[in-house]
Amino acid sequence: MTARAAIVVFPGSNCEGDCARALGALGVATELVWHTDEGLPDCDLVVVPGGFAHGDYLRTGAIARFSPVMGAVRAHAAAGKLVIGICNGWQILCEAGLLPGALRRNSGLKFVCKWTDIRVANAATPFSTRAEEGQVLRVPVNHFEGNWYCDRDVLSRVHANRQIVFRYADNPNGALDDVAGLTNEAGNVLGMMPHPERASEALLGSEDGRLILGSMLDHVSALAPA
Amino acid sequence: MNFEAVADVMLKPGIADPQGQTIERALVALGYSGVGEVRVGKHIELSVDAPSRADAHATVTRMCEQLLANTVIESYEVGVLEPSGDGDHGHDSPRRERVLEA
Numbered sequence A: 001m002t003a004r005a006a007i008v009v010f011p012g013s014n015c016e017g018d019c020a021r022a023l024g025a026l027g028v029a030t031e032l033v034w035h036t037d038e039g040l041p042d043c044d045l046v047v048v049p050g051g052f053a054h055g056d057y058l059r060t061g062a063i064a065r066f067s068p069v070m071g072a073v074r075a076h077a078a079a080g081k082l083v084i085g086i087c088n089g090w091q092i093l094c095e096a097g098l099l100p101g102a103l104r105r106n107s108g109l110k111f112v113c114k115w116t117d118i119r120v121a122n123a124a125t126p127f128s129t130r131a132e133e134g135q136v137l138r139v140p141v142n143h144f145e146g147n148w149y150c151d152r153d154v155l156s157r158v159h160a161n162r163q164i165v166f167r168y169a170d171n172p173n174g175a176l177d178d179v180a181g182l183t184n185e186a187g188n189v190l191g192m193m194p195h196p197e198r199a200s201e202a203l204l205g206s207e208d209g210r211l212i213l214g215s216m217l218d219h220v221s222a223l224a225p226a
Numbered sequence B: 001m002n003f004e005a006v007a008d009v010m011l012k013p014g015i016a017d018p019q020g021q022t023i024e025r026a027l028v029a030l031g032y033s034g035v036g037e038v039r040v041g042k043h044i045e046l047s048v049d050a051p052s053r054a055d056a057h058a059t060v061t062r063m064c065e066q067l068l069a070n071t072v073i074e075s076y077e078v079g080v081l082e083p084s085g086d087g088d089h090g091h092d093s094p095r096r097e098r099v100l101e102a
Helices: A016-025 A069-078 A087-094 A151-158 A207-225 B018-029 B053-069
Strands: A004-009 A029-034 A047-048 A082-086 A103-105 A112-120 A134-142 A147-149 A164-169 A179-181 A189-194 B001-013 B041-050 B074-080
Touching: A004 A016, A016 A029, A016 A207, A047 A164, A069 B001, A082 A087, A082 A207, A082 B074, A087 A103, A087 A189, A103 A179, A112 A179, A134 A207, A164 A189, B001 B053, B041 B053, B053 B074
Parallel strands: A004 A029, A004 A047, A047 A082, A082 A189
Antiparallel strands: A103 A147, A112 A134, A112 A164, A164 A179, A179 A189, B001 B041, B001 B074
């Protein structure tokens, strides 16, 4: 069975090609979906890639969450299927209410563009089974608003549900609890600031991103009828 | 009727405002002593058709909840002026002179 991924593209997205290439290298069939489409093609997973959707006007992700395609993304998530939002994609999923909390301006007021080490906090999610708990992955970040925040009640629920999947070894943006990536309560929607697709070939400096994308592929394959 | 309205969106108290902190440091560096509590927000002006001022206020409040503010980290304040030519506020009530709905 070939896994199928829909990659949602907004005006201002700029990582859809990298995501398609990285997933394609793992044998996933990818299709780009323009944000005005009301539906998604038949697919196993949805990628909301990085970039600057709608110019990041008002707030990152604030306008994108109302794009017509987001209804279908919401339905896909509600059906328990996988959704991954990377960087701006995470910001969009936060604004859409599919992931808890919000992403604020980096605490250092600097756009950060560098390699980060992220530690796997939970290896039992559809996004991390190919990694070991505590394993450090080398994945680059590239953002201005990656400073994740939520209130105390939400954070205690996030902890209780083990929703934090990745933590920065050296926090580059001030994110609460060093969160680099976390899931929704159901565990099928992930948002992360680091770009796994940019760490998907040795030539790029790291292949660790393949562990994340590959974990999703394993999850999808395990669900498929034999 | 057409109402002029404003929405002021601010980071909630307790949410770190690195932009405000940086501006504060710059002001201190410029020699302004005793400067503190600098916070940066958004001031959004708009006009809205509504049957009454209260309705206009309710509409802009809905806009804030839905789009203009992210209530996880931001609070907002809505102000609505009387419609121009209404008489109460004269012909040229300045837009920035906010009249807050009670």
